[in-house]
Amino acid sequence: MTLPLGPSTPAASAPSQPSAGWASWILVGLALAAAVVLGLTLGTTAPEETPVAAGGDTRTVEVSMRDMAYHPDVIEVPAGTHLIIELHNDDDMRHDLQINDRRAALVDPGDSLTFDAGVVSTDTEGWCTVAGHKAMGMILTVVVVDAHQHGAADTADTAAPATPATAEVHDAALPPAPEGTVHELEWSVTEEIREVAPGHEQVVWLFDGQLPGPTLRGKVGDTFRLTLHNDGTMGHSVDFHAGEVSPDAPMRTINPGESLVYEFVARRSGIWMYHCATAPMSLHIANGMFGAVIIDPPDLPPVDAEYSLVASAVWLGERDTGADAARVSDGPYDHTAFNGYPHQYVDAPLRAAVGDTVRFWVLDVGPDNPVSFHLVGEIFDAVFSEGRHLIRDATDTGAQVLPLLPAQGGFVEVTFDEPGTYTFVNHVMTDAEKGQRGQIVVG
Numbered sequence: 001m002t003l004p005l006g007p008s009t010p011a012a013s014a015p016s017q018p019s020a021g022w023a024s025w026i027l028v029g030l031a032l033a034a035a036v037v038l039g040l041t042l043g044t045t046a047p048e049e050t051p052v053a054a055g056g057d058t059r060t061v062e063v064s065m066r067d068m069a070y071h072p073d074v075i076e077v078p079a080g081t082h083l084i085i086e087l088h089n090d091d092d093m094r095h096d097l098q099i100n101d102r103r104a105a106l107v108d109p110g111d112s113l114t115f116d117a118g119v120v121s122t123d124t125e126g127w128c129t130v131a132g133h134k135a136m137g138m139i140l141t142v143v144v145v146d147a148h149q150h151g152a153a154d155t156a157d158t159a160a161p162a163t164p165a166t167a168e169v170h171d172a173a174l175p176p177a178p179e180g181t182v183h184e185l186e187w188s189v190t191e192e193i194r195e196v197a198p199g200h201e202q203v204v205w206l207f208d209g210q211l212p213g214p215t216l217r218g219k220v221g222d223t224f225r226l227t228l229h230n231d232g233t234m235g236h237s238v239d240f241h242a243g244e245v246s247p248d249a250p251m252r253t254i255n256p257g258e259s260l261v262y263e264f265v266a267r268r269s270g271i272w273m274y275h276c277a278t279a280p281m282s283l284h285i286a287n288g289m290f291g292a293v294i295i296d297p298p299d300l301p302p303v304d305a306e307y308s309l310v311a312s313a314v315w316l317g318e319r320d321t322g323a324d325a326a327r328v329s330d331g332p333y334d335h336t337a338f339n340g341y342p343h344q345y346v347d348a349p350l351r352a353a354v355g356d357t358v359r360f361w362v363l364d365v366g367p368d369n370p371v372s373f374h375l376v377g378e379i380f381d382a383v384f385s386e387g388r389h390l391i392r393d394a395t396d397t398g399a400q401v402l403p404l405l406p407a408q409g410g411f412v413e414v415t416f417d418e419p420g421t422y423t424f425v426n427h428v429m430t431d432a433e434k435g436q437r438g439q440i441v442v443g
């Protein structure tokens with residue numbers, strides 16, 4: 001989702017062999033840094049005084065407008081770069097781009113234009129000026145990096161794996177329950193920097209390094225035994241809705257460096273929330289401490305594919321502190337998400353074949369917003385929610401939504417009779433527009 005643009009020196013384009021390994025990348029980064037330092041030493045002008053001369057180059061970037069977003073939506077350039085954008089409208093409605101006090105003309109669907117965005121000297125943000133499009137996420141971020149830092153950033157994936165530059169798509173495919181009736185788990189709670197929305201990285205608090213936390217699956221009567229280590233910097237805990245236990249000991253908050261064992265027997269089927277139960281819970285959930293436990297109903301029929309979608313809200317905050325506690329308490333969130341990242345299944349749709357019956361398990365972890373789960377172009381043949389089938393094997397009726405309040409979950413089943421691109425949304429429309437929206441392509 002980020003398009004880094006390095007300086008057009010031989011050193012920057014040299015490392016093309018995939019077998020070079022991280023050590024070679026670091027060497028290349030050092031060589032690039034040395035070349036930049038040498039260049040600055042020999043140069044006659046200080047880059048901070050004349051940014052145009054320092055960066056100097058003209059860069060042309062291809063940007064596609066589709067699905068109410070710019071692709072890529074983050075561009076990195078050295079300070080002083082003269083930025084030219086080849087703007088392609090691959091959407092079915094008109095869009096434009098305003099950035100750097102300049103505005104491109106409206107582009108018709110299928111058309112392109114060349115837009116001179118001027119010289120970029122500081123981080124800046126562009127957007128589509130058509131009514132409502134910026135609010136729906138049509139934002140293009142230009143990040144200024146200096147050539148030296150940028151050379152090092154190229155090696156970030158290997159040099160600093162705990163801080164990825166961009167979010168990876170969370171695999172929504174749900175595998176069957178593992179064999180056995182006792183599930184032994186060992187998780188660490190960590191606090192890590194992740195991309196939580198396009199162009200925005202901040203610290204998140206994670207179960208087992210995952211956002212959402214691991215999806216557990218079993219059968220009625222299975223035992224789950226979790227050893228939880230707190231490797232974070234503050235107190236954390238866990239509360240599994242799937243079990244019935246006296247909360248006092250297993251749900252207690254443990255301090256950094258401490259561990260606890262939480263054991264429960266899953267006597268009841270459904271999709272159940274788990275979350276950190278340390279106060280303020282809204283903040284611990286907002287920062288990523290949530291997940292799902294799926295206990296199969298005994299009569300669950302086989303289907304062609306199963307997906308799990310955990311719906312949550314995202315509050316942006318400072319990189320090192322994460323979601324802002326006061327803003328979480330106030331309520332209004334910046335984004336919503338299925339499986340932790342806004343709109344990720346628009347960019348990387350789920351897949352199915354014509355004739356497939358697909359089951360979507362959906363859990364709303366809130367912390368506050370309800371979910372009205374809907375699939376555009378389809379009607380649900382089966383709806384299971386909170387312990388009972390609302391509908392099953394429907395032929396002359398059906399359901400249009402699976403309604404969920406925070407901490408409720410269920411599943412729906414649908415059979416795709418025609419090929420196409422089907423969009424699933426939270427039909428609380430503004431929450432769909434904030435990120436609870438994805439696609440399944442039926443081919």
Ligand SMILES: [Cu+2]
Binds near residue numbers: 205236
């Ligand atoms: Cu916590």
